Amino acid sequence: MTYFIDRRLNPKGKSLANRQRFLRRARAQIREAVQKSLKDSAVADLGKERKIKISAKGTREPRFRLDPKTAGEQDFVLPGNKEFVPGDEIKKPKSGEDGQRGKQASDSGEGEDDFEFTMTQDEILDIFFEDLELPNLVRTTLKETPSKTWKRAGLSTAGSPNQINLVRTMRNSFGRRLALKRPKLSELEALQALLDEAEQERPETEETRARISALKEQIAKANAKRKWIAFVDPIDVRFNSFTEQPVPTSQAVMFCLMDVSGSMGEREKDLAKRFYMLLHLFLKRRYEKVDVVFIRHTHDAQEVDEHEFFYSRQSGGTIVSTALDKMLEIQKERYATADWNIYAAQASDGYTQSGDARRCVEMLNGDLMPLCQYYAYIEILDEREMEVFANEESGAELWRAYRTVAELWPNFATKRISKPADIFPVFRELFKKAEASA
Amino acid sequence: MSSLLFTEAEWDFSVLDRTYKAIEDIALGDLKLDVYPNQVEIISSEQMLDAYSSLAMPLLYNHWSFGKMFAREETMYRRGYSALAYEIVINSSPCISYLLEENSMTMQALVMAHAAFGHNHFFKNNYLFRQWTNAAGILDYLDFAKKYIAACEERHGRDEVEAVLDSAHALMDQGVFRYRRPPKPTKERVLEKRRRRAEYEEEAYNELWRTLPAGIEPPEAQPTIDPEEHFEGEMKLPEENLLYFLEKYSPTLKAWQREILRIVRTLAQYFYPQRQTKVMNEGCATFVHHTIMNLMYERGLITEGSLLEFLHSHTSVVFQPEFDDRRYSGLNPYALGFGMMADIKRICEKPTQEDRDWFPAFAGNGDWMGTLKDAWANYRDESFIEQFLSPKLMRDFRLFALFDKADNEAVKVSAIHNDTGYRRVRTALARQYDVGNSDPNIQVVGANLKSDRKLYLEHRMHRGVPLHHATKELVLAHVEKLWGHDVALEEIAAEETVAA
Numbered sequence: 001m002t003y004f005i006d007r008r009l010n011p012k013g014k015s016l017a018n019r020q021r022f023l024r025r026a027r028a029q030i031r032e033a034v035q036k037s038l039k040d041s042a043v044a045d046l047g048k049e050r051k052i053k054i055s056a057k058g059t060r061e062p063r064f065r066l067d068p069k070t071a072g073e074q075d076f077v078l079p080g081n082k083e084f085v086p087g088d089e090i091k092k093p094k095s096g097e098d099g100q101r102g103k104q105a106s107d108s109g110e111g112e113d114d115f116e117f118t119m120t121q122d123e124i125l126d127i128f129f130e131d132l133e134l135p136n137l138v139r140t141t142l143k144e145t146p147s148k149t150w151k152r153a154g155l156s157t158a159g160s161p162n163q164i165n166l167v168r169t170m171r172n173s174f175g176r177r178l179a180l181k182r183p184k185l186s187e188l189e190a191l192q193a194l195l196d197e198a199e200q201e202r203p204e205t206e207e208t209r210a211r212i213s214a215l216k217e218q219i220a221k222a223n224a225k226r227k228w229i230a231f232v233d234p235i236d237v238r239f240n241s242f243t244e245q246p247v248p249t250s251q252a253v254m255f256c257l258m259d260v261s262g263s264m265g266e267r268e269k270d271l272a273k274r275f276y277m278l279l280h281l282f283l284k285r286r287y288e289k290v291d292v293v294f295i296r297h298t299h300d301a302q303e304v305d306e307h308e309f310f311y312s313r314q315s316g317g318t319i320v321s322t323a324l325d326k327m328l329e330i331q332k333e334r335y336a337t338a339d340w341n342i343y344a345a346q347a348s349d350g351y352t353q354s355g356d357a358r359r360c361v362e363m364l365n366g367d368l369m370p371l372c373q374y375y376a377y378i379e380i381l382d383e384r385e386m387e388v389f390a391n392e393e394s395g396a397e398l399w400r401a402y403r404t405v406a407e408l409w410p411n412f413a414t415k416r417i418s419k420p421a422d423i424f425p426v427f428r429e430l431f432k433k434a435e436a437s438a
Numbered sequence: 439m440s441s442l443l444f445t446e447a448e449w450d451f452s453v454l455d456r457t458y459k460a461i462e463d464i465a466l467g468d469l470k471l472d473v474y475p476n477q478v479e480i481i482s483s484e485q486m487l488d489a490y491s492s493l494a495m496p497l498l499y500n501h502w503s504f505g506k507m508f509a510r511e512e513t514m515y516r517r518g519y520s521a522l523a524y525e526i527v528i529n530s531s532p533c534i535s536y537l538l539e540e541n542s543m544t545m546q547a548l549v550m551a552h553a554a555f556g557h558n559h560f561f562k563n564n565y566l567f568r569q570w571t572n573a574a575g576i577l578d579y580l581d582f583a584k585k586y587i588a589a590c591e592e593r594h595g596r597d598e599v600e601a602v603l604d605s606a607h608a609l610m611d612q613g614v615f616r617y618r619r620p621p622k623p624t625k626e627r628v629l630e631k632r633r634r635r636a637e638y639e640e641e642a643y644n645e646l647w648r649t650l651p652a653g654i655e656p657p658e659a660q661p662t663i664d665p666e667e668h669f670e671g672e673m674k675l676p677e678e679n680l681l682y683f684l685e686k687y688s689p690t691l692k693a694w695q696r697e698i699l700r701i702v703r704t705l706a707q708y709f710y711p712q713r714q715t716k717v718m719n720e721g722c723a724t725f726v727h728h729t730i731m732n733l734m735y736e737r738g739l740i741t742e743g744s745l746l747e748f749l750h751s752h753t754s755v756v757f758q759p760e761f762d763d764r765r766y767s768g769l770n771p772y773a774l775g776f777g778m779m780a781d782i783k784r785i786c787e788k789p790t791q792e793d794r795d796w797f798p799a800f801a802g803n804g805d806w807m808g809t810l811k812d813a814w815a816n817y818r819d820e821s822f823i824e825q826f827l828s829p830k831l832m833r834d835f836r837l838f839a840l841f842d843k844a845d846n847e848a849v850k851v852s853a854i855h856n857d858t859g860y861r862r863v864r865t866a867l868a869r870q871y872d873v874g875n876s877d878p879n880i881q882v883v884g885a886n887l888k889s890d891r892k893l894y895l896e897h898r899m900h901r902g903v904p905l906h907h908a909t910k911e912l913v914l915a916h917v918e919k920l921w922g923h924d925v926a927l928e929e930i931a932a933e934e935t936v937a938a
Contacts, residue, residue, distance in 0.1 A: 065906050
């Protein structure tokens with residue numbers, strides 16, 4: 001058996017170091033590809049293993065190679081001649097890049113072709129979360145978590161009688177009695193028995209009487225000792241001790257609120273979707289369970305499924321507060337704050353019926369913000385508007401109204417975006433900002 | 439009592455051992471093969487992918503390009519686009535063969551015959567491998583290379599090391615000596631060098647420096663300059679080995695960077711014989727496993743079922759799609775190599791008149807094993823085809839030669855498998871396997887060390903074929919990084935033209 005070595009049990013992942021180097025090298029392309037693929041997948045689907053196609057740029061491995069297509073001449077030999085005789089001419093394919101050439105080029109890693117490979121969930125997420133963290137999340141969560149539990153915390157000498165720890169108490173008492181030599185009940189009974197026996201003896205002799213009085217004295221002494229050495233003394237008593245500990249809730253619900261009136265086109269919805277996806281990912285990482293509730297609104301709000309939310313259109317006016325009403329209603333019905341961390345993300349183009357903005361602010365300040373861990377509002381503008389509203393101070397009615405909320409609540413954020421490229425930086429900034437003010 | 443080695447598809451180590459011994463008996467006893475000691479390793483499919491992505495070497499330094507290769511192979515494999523190889527074999531002594539655990543017992547037998555004896559014999563006997571590779575030392579060298587590069591990463595940062603490796607990899611094809619051996623230092627010079635190194639280390643070490651507070655580096659003592667290695671020294675030009683030239687004469691590289699270039703070019707040189715003997719190497723291994731498996735069946739060592747399983751796999755290995763087939767991706771080296779070797783056996787045993795005319799030296803000599811062993815030892819693909827490709831095989835493969843000129847609208851059929859065409863087809867095919875022709879011929883022709891330090895490269899175009907423009911620019915950028923100054927590449931027509 002000297003010839004054989006079983007290598008199957010060797011540690012796995014020998015090429016992990018190379019893979020990490022590769023991912024690091026292609027980071028820019030991979031990030032781009034991951035972002036591009038957001039568009040086609042469901043909000044909750046992102047954190048899954050997936051195929052990523054990146055451009056070969058950046059991970060190219062160029063070598064000198066000959067290019068007989070541009071100049072010069074060559075001979076080559078092929079197998080499988082059927083009808084050709086010397087002198088025959090075969091037309092070359094026009095484009096100059098037929099299928100086979102393309103394949104060869106990509107095999108050698110020099111072609112401009114895209115490079116496709118599979119990334120694990122963790123690798124994808126790491127790219128998102130590089131240096132991005134929900135702001136002080138742990139702290140806020142703990143601080144604001146309403147639910148608490150009692151946890152054992154050893155023993156104490158004080159407590160309520162129902163928490164007496166009998167075992168410990170009795171152990172202490174036993175030790176103390178032993179140490180102080182407290183007469184046992186059985187010893188007392190034995191003395192009493194001897195005394196009884198002596199008293200029964202007839203005829204009563206001098207010796208018997210002396211014995212009786214000695215025994216009586218012993219009994220009296222023992223009784224006295226038993227009296228001043230208590231069976232259970234207050235210093236023996238131990239109580240179970242408990243401390244109060246907050247329980248971080250392990251589930252979160254994310255409310256996606258979106259204006260779906262005519263003014264929100266495909267572009268706006270796409271931008272909003274990407275934003276929701278990223279938020280969902282965050283929560284997914286933090287919480288064991290994340291529910292997503294989609295609320296769309298025009299002049300009237302409805303809870304809908306994801307497909308409806310992103311792809312169906314409705315006509316009507318725009319009353320933002322109806323969505324907030326709906327959110328509050330659903331939250332009351334299904335998501336008690338004791339069990340759920342509540343996050344909300346609202347996307348809108350910034351238009352609402354006049355006067356409605358004030359009602360929104362009232363609702364947020366009064367009802368919603370105390371419930372929410374985080375509330376993000378993004379306003380989707382087109383690029384021209386973006387220039388007009390370059391200043392944070394100016395804006396439509398809803399924007400101005402929400403800014404007042406943001407001043408009051410550190411966990412309320414407002415942001416404007418106008419193109420896909422804005423999303424990622426904005427998303428970061430949203431949470432950074434909250435961190436700074438938290 | 440049955441003499442069968444195994445009847446089940448399942449294998450265990452005792453069956454493997456028994457089978458290996460039977461194969462060894464045939465290989466060494468009947469075929470009289472001459473092999474390095476064997477070390478057979480069983481690996482899982484993931485480990486096979488690992489091996490793929492590190493140039494099939496058991497240990498190699500880390501670089502992102504290997505990670506990229508792994509990602510690609512893994513995706514292909516997982517989607518079922520490509521199956522894994524049954525084996526990988528390493529030209530080392532002992533010769534390491536990897537067997538995939540999923541193989542059936544018949545496949546394990548085939549693979550052992552193929553790799554542990556076929557390839558092994560070729561590695562040990564072919565003149566290119568004997569002259570250019572050091573089978574006994576390669577694993578130690580790789581171990582050194584891996585540690586050295588890891589130490590460099592630690593010291594100089596991963597990015598720095600990666601940049602040098604990127605540039606060196608780009609020049610790997612130009613990092614081999616094709617025609618001459620690297621100048622070997624004389625024994626005195628080696629001793630002198632060793633003494634100088636020890637001296638330098640002694641000088642550079644000073645107990646005092648250990649007392650310096652952290653963060654302050656001792657001044658660097660200049661290593662004594664080896665006059666023969668200094669770049670002012672006389673350069674031997676033209677130089678075909680770009681990596682060697684840069685390692686020796688680049689004005690900007692630091693000592694560790696030169697060592698990395700040396701590692702990369704040592705690897706390139708190690709693989710260079712394999713690139714020149716694809717057809718022969720695979721042909722030899724395939725022919726050997728075919729012979730051994732058939733002998734084992736004849737001697738009642740394997741069942742008919744095993745034989746059929748082996749033949750099924752063998753025929754798919756040596757399958758050659760025709761050029762207009764969708765599956766066509768060039769000539770299959772297994773098919774051509776095995777075909778030629780089986781044909782040589784036929785010519786030795788039952789030659790036709792045509793064979794006697796073409797191969798008077800060995801037609802009908804009856805000693806096919808001797809003839810093959812001679813071929814395996816003394817030829818490479820190009821010369822082997824030029825010498826041994828028979829008209830019959832050209833007819834079987836229906837080979838035809840085409841002439842292509844870039845400006846022409848059409849390619850022209852210049853010769854086919856007929857009496858007037860055999861020699862032209864054969865020569866064209868041999869040229870196709872000449873690595874010297876398919877690799878661009880790039881040489882260093884000059885360097886202005888005294889003035890602007892510009893480096894001059896020259897590409898001697900073979901039959902007017904220029905370099906691919908986009909990759910040329912990319913690779914030149916890498917040369918400039920290593921050289922540290924401007925680099926010019928001129929493409930000139932080579933004087934000699936080879937008649938088609």
